[in-house]
Amino acid sequence: MGRTYPLNHWYAIATSAELTDRPLARMICNIPLVMFRDKDGAVAVLEDICPHRKAPLSSGFVVDGAIECGYHGAQFDAQGRCIHIPSQDVIPPRGMTVTRFPALERHDMIFAWIGDDKRATPDGIPDIWSANTDPGWTAVHGYHHVKANYLLVLDNLADLTHLAFVHRSTIGASGRTGWFNNPLRVAIDGDTVRTSRTMRDISPSGFMLMTGRFAPTDRIDRFQTSDFFAPAFFTVVLGGEPAGTQEEMQRPHHIVLNSVTPETEETSHYFWSVCRTAALGDQHITDEMYRLTRLAFDEDADMLERQQQAIRTDRSGRPLMNFQGDQGGAAMRKVIARLIEAETEEQAA
Amino acid sequence: MGRTYPLNHWYAIATSAELTDRPLARMICNIPLVMFRDKDGAVAVLEDICPHRKAPLSSGFVVDGAIECGYHGAQFDAQGRCIHIPSQDVIPPRGMTVTRFPALERHDMIFAWIGDDKRATPDGIPDIWSANTDPGWTAVHGYHHVKANYLLVLDNLADLTHLAFVHRSTIGASGRTGWFNNPLRVAIDGDTVRTSRTMRDISPSGFMLMTGRFAPTDRIDRFQTSDFFAPAFFTVVLGGEPAGTQEEMQRPHHIVLNSVTPETEETSHYFWSVCRTAALGDQHITDEMYRLTRLAFDEDADMLERQQQAIRTDRSGRPLMNFQGDQGGAAMRKVIARLIEAETEEQAA
Amino acid sequence: MGRTYPLNHWYAIATSAELTDRPLARMICNIPLVMFRDKDGAVAVLEDICPHRKAPLSSGFVVDGAIECGYHGAQFDAQGRCIHIPSQDVIPPRGMTVTRFPALERHDMIFAWIGDDKRATPDGIPDIWSANTDPGWTAVHGYHHVKANYLLVLDNLADLTHLAFVHRSTIGASGRTGWFNNPLRVAIDGDTVRTSRTMRDISPSGFMLMTGRFAPTDRIDRFQTSDFFAPAFFTVVLGGEPAGTQEEMQRPHHIVLNSVTPETEETSHYFWSVCRTAALGDQHITDEMYRLTRLAFDEDADMLERQQQAIRTDRSGRPLMNFQGDQGGAAMRKVIARLIEAETEEQAA
Numbered sequence A, B, C: 001m002g003r004t005y006p007l008n009h010w011y012a013i014a015t016s017a018e019l020t021d022r023p024l025a026r027m028i029c030n031i032p033l034v035m036f037r038d039k040d041g042a043v044a045v046l047e048d049i050c051p052h053r054k055a056p057l058s059s060g061f062v063v064d065g066a067i068e069c070g071y072h073g074a075q076f077d078a079q080g081r082c083i084h085i086p087s088q089d090v091i092p093p094r095g096m097t098v099t100r101f102p103a104l105e106r107h108d109m110i111f112a113w114i115g116d117d118k119r120a121t122p123d124g125i126p127d128i129w130s131a132n133t134d135p136g137w138t139a140v141h142g143y144h145h146v147k148a149n150y151l152l153v154l155d156n157l158a159d160l161t162h163l164a165f166v167h168r169s170t171i172g173a174s175g176r177t178g179w180f181n182n183p184l185r186v187a188i189d190g191d192t193v194r195t196s197r198t199m200r201d202i203s204p205s206g207f208m209l210m211t212g213r214f215a216p217t218d219r220i221d222r223f224q225t226s227d228f229f230a231p232a233f234f235t236v237v238l239g240g241e242p243a244g245t246q247e248e249m250q251r252p253h254h255i256v257l258n259s260v261t262p263e264t265e266e267t268s269h270y271f272w273s274v275c276r277t278a279a280l281g282d283q284h285i286t287d288e289m290y291r292l293t294r295l296a297f298d299e300d301a302d303m304l305e306r307q308q309q310a311i312r313t314d315r316s317g318r319p320l321m322n323f324q325g326d327q328g329g330a331a332m333r334k335v336i337a338r339l340i341e342a343e344t345e346e347q348a349a
């Protein structure tokens, strides 16, 4: 199997809260990375291997905004340049440099550019995380390590039909009919895929009841709009209005922000936020939203791991099949395939 | 190393008690299988992978005698045909079929035919499990997952000389002399190998004392007859009469029924029963027979795992050697080798 | 990666205390070995695999100075010759022999010759372990299983610059300046490398204070001499005299004896002793020396495992780099490389 992800893109690699004054190690796209903050607090991302004897740099400490290797104390700045070697005065002119990856920190998320660093552009990253930090929202954040290829995680996000099965005993218990009865609209636009669905005259969702936006007996029109930004970001906006509303619904009740980052070909990092516009600051609701979301993604992670395992032992060579509910996911995979192909052709050229 | 088992045969895959109203997953001959019961309670065996997105079918539930995939709820009948897809009305005409394996349930054992299903014949399976359910017998059943190739497990069953060593502190403590002093008779007949031994004027075995068939001071003539049915069934009949009996001994005191099924090339499923004709229904004796047999097979499984591990690190390329006590095992392996060769030639033809 | 160790050498395989009346199994240079004591108590080393059915011999017992296979009881003497088979009177003339490795026991250490046994010479082993058993010394012994290639362990021993980093919170807290300010002398002599350093007018080391040889306020001249005996032995002699001493310092305060033996290409056995000439027989000091040394080597083992892991995921193909403090280690690796090359050429010739 070839590589399943394009390289010349920004990938989420951590949340801001994870990166304290200690180095943070994480494998991204099969490359071991170490993150740390320089003197100004800016994020630096280097390959996590010391050019001296190949100890991981993350075994050491952050010293004055540089990272100090834990084995013999060589220090490297945010650019990956060696700036200090304890046992000698002269720094070798060559060979003592660590590969450095462009990094960005935005709205409590940290991103790195994994491919050709000359092509990294800060505006290549969609501005979708503001609800993480905007005072008009209250957010919960989470991280799941998923033992499955990142495409399987994206499939899972793009697909709503699994709710009634994977989450049958938790969040999927209700609303099953709503999903299947209403048409899905899928629109591809460049590297993005929008999937949307409107459901008329149904019950409010669990989260809408939780915040008190609607009462259990209310009948409402609900909408759900998902935006995929290739290769690995996925937002879902959910909202509702009293049944019979005439205007196009746009006011979000809450949004789910998802970043899926390949760790290896068979494992992924999955960062998520749920940000709401109602009952701001109510800690009990915040805790409950975190608990339920975590629970649901635990169920997904468990199924994804079983799926990956079955794929690993599969010898049929048969391709995955698509149901009607997979239109969004299929469009998404098509965009990703095009990006990978383009990179492969460029490299060949 | 090539495949060490022939495919066009029935293999034991579960005991009846294991298969309740939930799907049961088990890898057999390197193929992940799922078992469930159809509406009539008959056993269905399918490949454990959903044609949709390759989740394991065993992640789901049994619904009205069909298996429902745990991911998106597609349902498959006992023949592996897709009969329901929740998110769409039409079932794709092709591609949504799961490989189905012929299955049989007999005397509390479940079997599957792993090779070419057009050649599966219910009478290709020897009728040796009746003591499992016959009211004239009392049976105990067990299952061991053994981390060794199935041939090593069969070797272990065919060989009695290990009793004094592997089981020195448990069942092997006595009777050592008897085994070595009396000639072994080995007879190959088609795909079966019979090994038998008569021991005159010795003490009763532990199990014979336990049931009260004989007293500790009795001197008896004992017989033990093993029948191997290729590729993977093995029965042992044990009995005894007061010393000096003139007729050929045939009356069993107890029999041991063994089925050894390849899981992978280095692991096996081992199903066993011990069925006795004496002290029927005495629960204390039943418990004790189970406990002692389980203990002995635990010791075997431990040694087999160590043997497999040593074989894995062996680089000598030297073949296994046979002692005199290995005549039965050697005959058994010869039959298996012939079956594999025949299959290979057929496929080549 | 080719083999990183030469074969025609003595390697430490156990301490005498480890080898009691039970067989001891250990993989050395990728070969599974079993050790036992013959009737005279001499160490025998055989390949740990029975020629009969390839069970590990170490699964059995030592019987009258021979090893009895745990599976079917075949017995082998210290030369690897089969001397008994329970189920038959005749021992097969060929094929029932186990590879035997020359073994030596000296000063509480056990060694084996792994390569061509016709070239094994008892005098090929340096006489450096006498302090282990000499009444003029008090010794503590330890063993670490290290998840890193043995060369990385040797690098670690040859290098003192890691003390201030890996052991920053334990033994490396003091004395940092001393190491860096004083020149290292490196001398290669055949298959040995001597590295030495003299530090004038500094504080006594922790161990020197512990035994009462010096007081905390004393100023002393210290020396440290390391001798590497290829491929895998490494001694460090440490001592000190009141500051201003004119003679060449030779009187050891304590020595560290190290044997590093490849287990596989990515794991090692590490045997160590710390032997002192002061406060002989003081059990509290003995316990404390053991505790501190074990603690420090735990820290090393942890770093070495992380280093090995980073090397495993490294795809750069860049060689390891040397700092000034690596002169000793570099010389050591050069000697080892020469030994391997010589063996390779011989085999080709």
Ligand code: FES
Binding pocket: A050, A051, A052, A053, A054, A055, A069, A070, A071, A072, A073, A074
């Ligand atoms: S390995 Fe990093 S400084 Fe030596």
Ligand code: FES
Binding pocket: B050, B051, B052, B053, B054, B055, B069, B070, B071, B072, B073, B074
């Ligand atoms: S993977 Fe089975 S229904 Fe989707």
Ligand code: FES
Binding pocket: C050, C051, C052, C053, C054, C055, C069, C070, C071, C072, C073, C074
């Ligand atoms: S395997 Fe060792 S005696 Fe049989």
